[in-house]
Amino acid sequence: MTSNPDLAGAKPTDVWGMFFPPGWVRFPTGPGQARELDEAIEDVVRQALPDDLPRDSVEPHRHLMRDALRDTFTEATEAGAGAVYLPTEPLNGIMTPCSITEAEIVSDAGSNPVEVAASILTEDYDESELVEVDGRPGARVTTTSHDVRHDGDFPVVSTKQVVYVISRDDVEGDWLVMSFSTVWNSEEGRLVSEALVLFFDALMSTFRWAGPGASPLTPLDPAAPGPARR
Template identity: 30%
Template sequence: MIDFELIMPDGWVHIPTTPESARLRARTIDALVKARLPDSLPRDKAAPFRKMLRAQLTEATDDAARNGARAVVLPLTEYRDGWRVPGSLLITVLEEPDEDAPDPKALIGALLQEAGPDGARLELGGGPAARITEVIGGDPVGRKAPSLKVSYYVAHPEVAGVWALLTYTVLTDGDLESDVLTAVCLLFDTVVGTLRWADRIDVPTEDELISILESSV
């Protein structure tokens, strides 16, 4: 299996969201909730926060699964006054190796032409890539402030037809020029910039991964 690796800051978590990893996803969420809000805390005070954290993790991973993502990366570290990085990163690998696949530089060129000033050409993981930004309007019956969506299309440097798609979405307070939004985007861009391709030869089974997870809790 062709995959890639990212270096993440402390407090960020990687949760699988493929259909075959449903049990592992549930166990991972359980472990995260327990690690951040252990049973030693007073039940009456911790229970609402456990419920809220579980709901947030479940919603984020369900959304990633619906979008066909392989995994979701979430920053869970809380800073001053309980502030948490307001974003998430979806990870997808489009794995259809084909020697006759279109030239990746040509595909990236087409993406950038359509994106106009919102697109940028770059190199990631040794291959050509594109970074495209998009402002997503708020939900008229829910959140009214817009979100900023940034998508990376990264071609494998050696295997034609294999791409990485990384998309992060950052919630805003309506100010798309704020220093906070700029800093959050820089943080996600830095994580994406660590991308390195890897070939998974001996991939652990879901049961093996669950066993590793439970032994580390």
């Protein structure tokens, strides 16, 4: 993925984006994007702890926030994710317990994308269905896990993952994976997570290819996270 929008020979599916609500930020985690990731982290830190605050008292908190964000993206970077989307502002005073990961994968070149998507449905998922995302075939699958434990002093939680696997190119076998995760550890949290799954599905309904030759019905908002470019 590159930040250069003028790619020679680029295709409509080489650029994509979605309409995010205020407060969401796209953190690029792909190879060669360390500078862009640092800039995104600095923007979030600056917004949370503005420069006009007393430096002596605030700077330690800035360092902690930078380190916490970088730790968050380490696993995604090692797993080959191209970007992580996070809500960085509270909703009604509460931080939203969810994240979205973006990754590109390659299957057998020249394979029928509908057949590839259908083969995904044979795996052991809670829910699975064929979908079409802005004219391209794909699959949507969900997985729920309970009694999930993490290292450190963290509560035992339940998690739900919703994944869209979308064909980008039939000939080259390129696919885009958009993976949404949410966690909870109470009945109230479970209800919130169910609402967040609906939010993600609504978000994916705004997904548009935006590369050369694409004709999205509604132009992508330049102030929103992304658009992503291959």
